[in-house]
Amino acid sequence: MRQLVQDLRTGQTRLDTLPTPIAGPGHVLIQTSHSLVSSGTERMLVEFGRAGLLTKARQQPERVRQVLDKIKTDGLRPTLRAVFRKLDLPLPLGYCNVGTVLAVGSGVTDLRPGQRVVSNGAHAEIVCVGRQLVAPIPQAVTNEEAAFTVVGAIGLQGVRLLEPTLGETVVVLGLGLIGLLTAQLLQCNGCCVLGIDLDESRCELARTMGITAFSVLTTNPVQAVLAATSGIGADGVIICTATQSHEVMQQAAQLSRRRGRVVLVGTAGLHLNRADFYAKELRFQVSCSYGPGRHDPVYEQQGQDYPLPYVRWTENRNFQAILHLLETGQVQVKPLITQLVPLAEYTRIYDHLGRASAALASLLIYPEAVEQTHTLKLTEPHFTPTDGMVGLIGAGNFVGATLLPALQRPRATIWGIASASGLTGTRLARRHGIAVSTTDYRVLLNNPAIALIVIATRHNQHAQLTIDALQAGKHVFVEKPLAIYESELLAIIDAYHHSGKTLTVGFNRRFAPLVVHMKALLGGPVSRDIPMNVVATMNAGAVPPDSWVHDRAVGGGRLLGEACHLVDLVTHLTGSRVVAVCLNTLGNGFSETADSASLLLRYENGATGVINYFANGHTAYAKERVEVYSQGRTLVLDNFRTLTAYGFGGVSSKRMRQDKGHPELVKRLLAQLKNGGDSIIPFGDIINTTQTMLAALQSGREGRWVAVMGVGTIAEMVEP
Numbered sequence: 001m002r003q004l005v006q007d008l009r010t011g012q013t014r015l016d017t018l019p020t021p022i023a024g025p026g027h028v029l030i031q032t033s034h035s036l037v038s039s040g041t042e043r044m045l046v047e048f049g050r051a052g053l054l055t056k057a058r059q060q061p062e063r064v065r066q067v068l069d070k071i072k073t074d075g076l077r078p079t080l081r082a083v084f085r086k087l088d089l090p091l092p093l094g095y096c097n098v099g100t101v102l103a104v105g106s107g108v109t110d111l112r113p114g115q116r117v118v119s120n121g122a123h124a125e126i127v128c129v130g131r132q133l134v135a136p137i138p139q140a141v142t143n144e145e146a147a148f149t150v151v152g153a154i155g156l157q158g159v160r161l162l163e164p165t166l167g168e169t170v171v172v173l174g175l176g177l178i179g180l181l182t183a184q185l186l187q188c189n190g191c192c193v194l195g196i197d198l199d200e201s202r203c204e205l206a207r208t209m210g211i212t213a214f215s216v217l218t219t220n221p222v223q224a225v226l227a228a229t230s231g232i233g234a235d236g237v238i239i240c241t242a243t244q245s246h247e248v249m250q251q252a253a254q255l256s257r258r259r260g261r262v263v264l265v266g267t268a269g270l271h272l273n274r275a276d277f278y279a280k281e282l283r284f285q286v287s288c289s290y291g292p293g294r295h296d297p298v299y300e301q302q303g304q305d306y307p308l309p310y311v312r313w314t315e316n317r318n319f320q321a322i323l324h325l326l327e328t329g330q331v332q333v334k335p336l337i338t339q340l341v342p343l344a345e346y347t348r349i350y351d352h353l354g355r356a357s358a359a360l361a362s363l364l365i366y367p368e369a370v371e372q373t374h375t376l377k378l379t380e381p382h383f384t385p386t387d388g389m390v391g392l393i394g395a396g397n398f399v400g401a402t403l404l405p406a407l408q409r410p411r412a413t414i415w416g417i418a419s420a421s422g423l424t425g426t427r428l429a430r431r432h433g434i435a436v437s438t439t440d441y442r443v444l445l446n447n448p449a450i451a452l453i454v455i456a457t458r459h460n461q462h463a464q465l466t467i468d469a470l471q472a473g474k475h476v477f478v479e480k481p482l483a484i485y486e487s488e489l490l491a492i493i494d495a496y497h498h499s500g501k502t503l504t505v506g507f508n509r510r511f512a513p514l515v516v517h518m519k520a521l522l523g524g525p526v527s528r529d530i531p532m533n534v535v536a537t538m539n540a541g542a543v544p545p546d547s548w549v550h551d552r553a554v555g556g557g558r559l560l561g562e563a564c565h566l567v568d569l570v571t572h573l574t575g576s577r578v579v580a581v582c583l584n585t586l587g588n589g590f591s592e593t594a595d596s597a598s599l600l601l602r603y604e605n606g607a608t609g610v611i612n613y614f615a616n617g618h619t620a621y622a623k624e625r626v627e628v629y630s631q632g633r634t635l636v637l638d639n640f641r642t643l644t645a646y647g648f649g650g651v652s653s654k655r656m657r658q659d660k661g662h663p664e665l666v667k668r669l670l671a672q673l674k675n676g677g678d679s680i681i682p683f684g685d686i687i688n689t690t691q692t693m694l695a696a697l698q699s700g701r702e703g704r705w706v707a708v709m710g711v712g713t714i715a716e717m718v719e720p
Helices: 039-050 052-059 061-074 078-089 149-162 179-186 200-208 222-226 247-255 276-281 315-328 397-408 423-432 459-471 486-499 513-521 524-529 558-574 661-677 682-704
Strands: 001-008 013-017 029-039 091-092 099-103 116-119 128-129 135-138 169-172 192-197 212-216 234-239 256-264 282-287 339-342 360-365 373-376 391-393 414-418 436-438 450-455 475-478 503-505 535-537 580-583 597-603 608-614 623-629 633-637 642-648 649-654
Touching: 013 423, 029 039, 029 116, 029 149, 091 423, 099 128, 116 149, 135 315, 149 179, 149 234, 149 256, 149 315, 169 179, 169 222, 169 247, 179 192, 179 200, 192 200, 192 222, 200 212, 212 222, 222 247, 247 256, 247 276, 256 276, 391 397, 397 414, 397 423, 397 503, 397 661, 414 423, 423 436, 436 623, 450 661, 459 475, 459 486, 486 682, 503 682, 513 558, 513 623, 513 633, 513 642, 513 649, 535 558, 558 580, 558 597, 558 608, 558 623, 558 682, 580 682, 597 682
Parallel strands: 169 192, 169 234, 192 212, 234 256, 256 282, 339 360, 391 414, 391 450, 414 436, 450 475, 475 503, 535 608
Antiparallel strands: 001 013, 001 091, 029 099, 029 128, 029 360, 099 116, 116 135, 373 436, 535 623, 580 597, 597 608, 623 633, 633 642, 642 649
16 A cells, blocks of 8 residues: 655655554454545644744744753764654555545444545545544435535534624635534534635635635735724634734734634644733633544543533544534535545645645545555565564554664664554564565464564554564563563463563663673672662653553553663662662652652562652763662772772773664573573563562552562462
8 A cells, every 4th residue: 555654854745655554352444445635734743744944943942952961861873863763664655534444343243344434534546534534425415515524623623612692703714625514513503704814815815715714915904904903803703724823813803802712723823921911811722633632642542432412522523523514515525625636646746835825625536546564675575584583562652662773783683663654664674685675473383494573563552562472482582571461471381381482671771781791890790689779760751641651551550661671770779689679759649650759669589779850850871870889899880981980999981882682682682592501581580670660569559568479379480
């Protein structure tokens, strides 16, 4: 299948060939017939992609501050690599999709294959969309008309926020696609609508729809609105522009009556003049896309609807409302269609975005026959089973930034990469010379030439993918955490003992060069007999509260998902295993997804560990710090860049480029794959660390120390 994407580094808009996605739980697979190009929204994305680095930086000053902080803590070279990796991410274009259902995932019972639907899917021949973002099309509505549903819902949400009443005068600033639809929706509400735009041709189109429209090039809009309202001003203003100018907000205030309402649906500069809003006591609100549920992963990805009696108009119900208005003819969209363009000729549209000649509403038309394949061969692989090949599941930022470069330094033979959408997986495959991209990870498990499966997906998928890979007879490397529930851990242990294969978790810190040096200074294997105190602090930084990592069922919470790194590191340094843990979180009350906490660890050999995981520190401060106190000696590791030794004879300090151990971990893993031998991380350590984090959550719930060996029967199943 093919999909339109924007390359943020080169500025190129291109049509990529990708593997077909699979309908996961709660999702719908749709073959596209039409998609709408929203000239305003997509113009901004395309222009951003085509802009130079300095222009991009000026448009995102907050990102620039984050980059400067990262340079202070991590150094210039790692920061620049991270920036350029972000720019390498392809941006899918489009959000107004019409097509036919091909398949539905588990849990979707009210849609069927062959049914016509609208969704916010991208410009792609086949899209996979969460059920709450899909609505069936009434029979009387054509595909061309239905393509306006999603963009119409954007205008509808702005109207709902304005709360217009019958007979009020409302000004629509900007008569682009969303503005013209918004004006019609206001007419349906019984409002007197005044439209304002720079383009006289759009004003003329608005007039054909019964809208009083003014061009700012020929009319003073403030005087025109005052004249139309007997000097009162507009009851409400809805801004549908696509600009960074701050003058739009000033104009909206001037057009309004006292105690009027202003709603921003499009984009505009937000340097507000207090005097403009103060004098009239204006109410200002920004509209969030299609309505309640937008950007809420629980609603959009997990399919949990908001109860209608309490949230009458969600995203999906707004879609349905627009489709009803199209069905009854109360909203007319056919006059808005400027051109219909075959997908293969997309440059006819995108080459003109941002120009005066840009079309108001262009529809992309898709071929009826689309090749469906979940596996895409980018090059012809020439490997043999003796190569001990690698299959990679997951294509997120960590994979591209860290795992793939680490795997390719020792020239690992990567046969293929599996990703849910196929877009990022295919991009990484092309960039790193990987032969196969697939959306079906079972293709990797069923390939007898693949010896090692690398798993780097969202945390809730780690356990089942690990079990599947072990049962398929593969060695497994899985990113942390190994599991987010005790039942998963028990199932993994059972699969491991029956597989005869190795299992490695991505606890890379123990392989960092400076940690290796610390271990040597402490006495190597002898350190297990020397009790010590270890304090490890991670200045993790804040993560938006709606991120999937905070979802207990998906990310497990940041403590479970990230603090486990430090538990393994302390375990490695002490040469012992945790026997008891006590967790104390920030604030009153306990949450399993708290992200600022301290863990106290008690080890078998008498050592103690203190792990501080904080999300409320400053980003300019070093992210990680480890202190070891033992036998009148002290070691201080600062952000894996500097090691300072006190009391170790002639050894004082060691400094190097930041290295958290990923290259060495992968090097040893591949050597083990080739030559055999013991696991590079003892399986007992892996289980003990996972068990410790689960016990820590129990400690937080119950407010007491918890014996790690007492959590379930896990310890009895692991070798000493």
